[in-house]
Amino acid sequence: MSLNMVIAGFGGQGILFAGKIVAYSGLIDGKEISWLPSYGPEMRGGTANCSICISDKAIGSPLVTTPNVFIAMNGPSFDKFINSVEPGGIVIVESSLINKKVERDDVKVSYVPASALAEENGLKGLANIILIGKLFKEFGFSSEEALYKAVEKCVPAKKAHLIEANKKALELGMNS
Template sequence: MTEQIILAGFGGQGVLLAGQIIAYAGMNEGKNVSWLPSYGPEMRGGTANCNVVVSDEEVGSPVVVEADCVIVMNRPSLEKYEKDLKPGGVLLMDSDLIEVEPQRDDIKVVKVPANTLAEQAGSVKAANMVMLGAYNECSHIVDNKTIIECLAKIMGEKKAHLIPMNEKALDLGAQAAK
């Protein structure tokens, strides 16, 4: 099993964190992983993205050329990365921020109102966790418990009070993807 994922959105939406969590969770479950973030001016409002590979085998390259799943949280990301999804792949899109339809008809499209669900969880800042929950519901790449464990480790004690909200966001995203 090898899963290649592209996550993209505006800088500040947490796409790099979501990708990092997938990579850490895969590693914690004994899988081989790579995480390749894109830094630079993207962090100031442009399109930020990362490539994640989770595999039972060695990972030959961190660069995702033909993704199994593309997670987009804004329209520019949809327009840029839809073409990088393999035929039959899954496109997860934030339907709150993307008002256009994907151009391809050879992929599975899952629309998730990430901002709305994040607000229900407690903060619009949890939209990345909503999308992560939706992704994991579609792929079952790691256990949700592992995601929460990794999130707690990344956030540390200072932000431990945010774990329940993020767990709720994961659950709401999973429900939306069903």
């Protein structure tokens, strides 16, 4: 099944990076993929979102308007995208930062207190990756091997010491 995903939150939460890991996982599996960021005046503290598609077929529009997966990392993004999710879609809510509940009953929702989990486990700043771990459990967008390889590929060489922490965050999310 194709993945048409939107991940959204504050700038600085690693929205684009998390999206890149998902995209690379699909690439490593030999799928067609696209990754499209919101761009412009967004910066740390502003809003950021990213569309990711993984498919067996060539991807038409990389701009996802009716996602079948939505990860919300802050309140404004939750409000902006929640009603665009395809019926039957998967919604993952960063519940340390979003107090709201999803009022729709036609989507599958997981609430993950990712920031709190990250803090408790010495993985500060990796809430985004915890949520990707959770998504992997809910919607196997790639093989597990590809997912871990994608982390190795996406963490820049200068920060190679963080690869293990990222993998730990993925596992934490998978088991949350």
